[in-house]
Amino acid sequence: MMRILLVGNPNVGKSALFSRLTGTHIIASNYPGTTVGFTKGHLKLGAERVELIDIPGSYTIEPSSKAEEVAVEMLKDGNLIINVVDATNLERNLNLTLQLLERQTPVIVALNMWDDTRHRGINIDVAKLEELLEVPVVPTVGVTGQGIRELIRRLPEAKATKTTHTYSDGDERWTRVGNIVSQVQSLSHRHHTWYENLEDASNHPAGGVVIALLVLFATFWFIRLVGEGIISYITEPLFEWLWTPLLVRLSLALGPGSFWHSVLIGNLIEGKIDYFQSFGLISTGFYIPLAAVLPYIVSFYLALGILEDIGYLPRLAVLMDTIMHRMGLHGYAIIPTVLGFGCNVPAVMATRILESRKQRFIAATLISIGVPCAALNAMIIGLVGQQGGQYVAMVYGSLFLSWVIIGLILNRVVKGFNPELLVEIPPYRLPPWRVIGEKLWLRVSGFIKEALPIVLGTVLMVNILYIFGLFNAIANIAAPVLTGLWGLPRETIVALVIGFLRKDVAMGMLAPLALTAKELVISSTVLAMFFPCVATFVILARELGARDVLKAIGIMIAAAVIMGSLQNLVL
Amino acid sequence: MTIQQGGQLTLAQMGIGQTGTVVRVLGGHGLIRRLDALDIRPGKKVTKISSTLFHGPVTLRVDNSQVALGFGMAKKIIVQVDNYLPDSLGRR
Numbered sequence: 001m002m003r004i005l006l007v008g009n010p011n012v013g014k015s016a017l018f019s020r021l022t023g024t025h026i027i028a029s030n031y032p033g034t035t036v037g038f039t040k041g042h043l044k045l046g047a048e049r050v051e052l053i054d055i056p057g058s059y060t061i062e063p064s065s066k067a068e069e070v071a072v073e074m075l076k077d078g079n080l081i082i083n084v085v086d087a088t089n090l091e092r093n094l095n096l097t098l099q100l101l102e103r104q105t106p107v108i109v110a111l112n113m114w115d116d117t118r119h120r121g122i123n124i125d126v127a128k129l130e131e132l133l134e135v136p137v138v139p140t141v142g143v144t145g146q147g148i149r150e151l152i153r154r155l156p157e158a159k160a161t162k163t164t165h166t167y168s169d170g171d172e173r174w175t176r177v178g179n180i181v182s183q184v185q186s187l188s189h190r191h192h193t194w195y196e197n198l199e200d201a202s203n204h205p206a207g208g209v210v211i212a213l214l215v216l217f218a219t220f221w222f223i224r225l226v227g228e229g230i231i232s233y234i235t236e237p238l239f240e241w242l243w244t245p246l247l248v249r250l251s252l253a254l255g256p257g258s259f260w261h262s263v264l265i266g267n268l269i270e271g272k273i274d275y276f277q278s279f280g281l282i283s284t285g286f287y288i289p290l291a292a293v294l295p296y297i298v299s300f301y302l303a304l305g306i307l308e309d310i311g312y313l314p315r316l317a318v319l320m321d322t323i324m325h326r327m328g329l330h331g332y333a334i335i336p337t338v339l340g341f342g343c344n345v346p347a348v349m350a351t352r353i354l355e356s357r358k359q360r361f362i363a364a365t366l367i368s369i370g371v372p373c374a375a376l377n378a379m380i381i382g383l384v385g386q387q388g389g390q391y392v393a394m395v396y397g398s399l400f401l402s403w404v405i406i407g408l409i410l411n412r413v414v415k416g417f418n419p420e421l422l423v424e425i426p427p428y429r430l431p432p433w434r435v436i437g438e439k440l441w442l443r444v445s446g447f448i449k450e451a452l453p454i455v456l457g458t459v460l461m462v463n464i465l466y467i468f469g470l471f472n473a474i475a476n477i478a479a480p481v482l483t484g485l486w487g488l489p490r491e492t493i494v495a496l497v498i499g500f501l502r503k504d505v506a507m508g509m510l511a512p513l514a515l516t517a518k519e520l521v522i523s524s525t526v527l528a529m530f531f532p533c534v535a536t537f538v539i540l541a542r543e544l545g546a547r548d549v550l551k552a553i554g555i556m557i558a559a560a561v562i563m564g565s566l567q568n569l570v571l
Numbered sequence: 572m573t574i575q576q577g578g579q580l581t582l583a584q585m586g587i588g589q590t591g592t593v594v595r596v597l598g599g600h601g602l603i604r605r606l607d608a609l610d611i612r613p614g615k616k617v618t619k620i621s622s623t624l625f626h627g628p629v630t631l632r633v634d635n636s637q638v639a640l641g642f643g644m645a646k647k648i649i650v651q652v653d654n655y656l657p658d659s660l661g662r663r
Contacts, residue, residue, distance in 0.1 A: 059608035064601070088635045092610035120635065170607060318639045322627040330641065331628065420641025421628050422605060427637075 008084030010057030016142030327407030358416025370403025530560030
């Protein structure tokens with residue numbers, strides 16, 4: 001099948017263009033043998049169905065990070081390149097264009113963000129640019145879809161110009177770029193827009209902090225409001241009206257206490273099915289992922305998508321840079337960290353954007369210790385929140401403290417260097433809802449596909465182990481740490497062990513134990529810290545290597561033992 | 572702090588809002604290449620937009636884009652500032 005690649009600098013509206021070019025069936029995948037993600041879709045070219053791949057954004061085809069290396073590697077597999085150029089930043093973007101033209105693959109240029117050129121006072125002579133580059137140039141607006149038909153219509157005109165564009169070195173290429181720009185672009189008077197004023201405010205040190213705090217507060221409020229809203233108005237009523245009547249009938253048919261009743265429905269609590277406590281495969285096993293966790297997955301990724309696509313995260317990176325340097329990282333590490341609040345797996349993968357091995361080790365370890373994923377968050381808010389908001393605050397306060405302290409220590413202990421921040425700050429843009437919607441769908445369906453089977457498998461295993469009484473043996477071994485240091489009843493070990501598989505299920509297992517508020521705080525903090533879930537573990541091992549993953553886990557266990565004991569003493 | 576030749580300051584030393592032309596990037600091949608990819612290279616007009624406390628990142632504008640870079644990198648970028656007045660030497 002013919003394969004078209006979408007190539008361009010970061011922040012040039014590539015994903016919006018991608019979403020306009022392809023239909024609804026978009027797949028997110030990783031480049032073979034790596035954890036660098038890209039998205040793939042299809043489009044119709046006449047009668048032919050061709051593959052379209054969105055290559056991660058890059059400024060040059062001379063890579064400077066692991067992620068960029070993969071982007072360059074992927075260039076070899078394409079039959080045609082759509083080079084997405086930011087029309088408001090012609091010079092820098094054309095440097096990549098000329099590099100692409102030096103290769104053999106046919107190129108067509110999409111002059112994107114075309115609508116933005118007017119208020120910025122930029123006039124570009126498209127015909128002249130096309131003449132100079134010797135490949136088709138089509139003005140486009142990815143967000144509205146303007147120019148997309150024309151782009152598709154002219155795809156067959158794309159061509160390779162290898163013979164005419166070769167430059168002995170980078171300086172010669174820049175000279176040519178300057179030459180082209182001076183021939184095709186003229187600048188006129190421009191107006192300052194209201195969001196440019198906002199940009200200036202968030203660059204200001206004090207203004208930046210105020211805005212960051214507002215954004216952070218608004219984000220938490222939004223995630224909570226949307227998450228709780230979906231639970232109380234959609235998922236809970238659905239379970240109550242549709243699923244409960246079926247389960248009640250099944251329960252009667254199987255008879256409480258029978259083997260299949262214990263496995264499928266679990267224990268009846270005061271004669272009723274309790275979705276948090278019964279712990280059957282199709283009662284709690286369905287309820288936790290679909291009714292309790294999914295709403296928070298939706299609300300978190302919706303908030304994250306908006307923050308990503310309006311261009312806020314790089315600003316947060318700048319603001320956090322000084323603090324992050326104390327922890328052996330630089331500001332950009334805040335981006336994988338924020339991702340971790342959704343799921344630690346993509347977060348650990350995203351540590352690849354950091355340049356040094358020291359940074360990647362520290363970032364990945366800190367994420368695994370101090371950043372609970374959306375599934376765990378949903379359960380902490382749901383379960384600990386029943387005892388009162390202050391207890392939820394204690395859990396997150398302890399996690400944040402561990403994150404900072406361990407970071408400070410690791411910075412001194414881990415050998416290696418910590419390069420400085422170098423990041424483009426894109427202009428603020430209105431949220432492209434279409435892209436945000438598609439990204440949300442990819443992430444939510446990813447959760448359902450990947451997490452649901454593991455949740456069900458875990459619940460099933462728990463039930464079988466219970467029936468055979470295997471947990472008693474484990475509980476006896478772990479009792480000294482558990483009761484001695486953490487002051488937890490010995491049954492909680494079962495939940496902590498299960499935490500290795502799924503932390504949300506583990507939290508669910510704490511529900512029937514009738515723990516006090518203090519015990520709940522300690523057990524959820526320890527659960528979040530002491531070990532990564534199996535999916536994160538696999539990715540950690542792949543990213544860090546066997547030796548470093550063992551070190552990281554040693555740090556996690558030590559940190560959990562210390563923090564749990566401190567909580568037991570102080571609370 | 573190194574005093575540069577007439578009218579030349581490092582990006583770190585420049586005042587906020589000050590504009591100038593990049594003369595040279597001190598530092599290794601890697602840094603020069605990474606900055607070059609972002610169109611920060613000798614001959615380019617840059618404006619310092621902001622700096623942060625405790626020697627945090629410096630933000631500059633080059634053409635229509637903004638780039639934030641660490642203070643250490645900012646110290647390695649030598650800029651010939653516009654509207655140079657001798658008494659502004661060494662001003663931050």
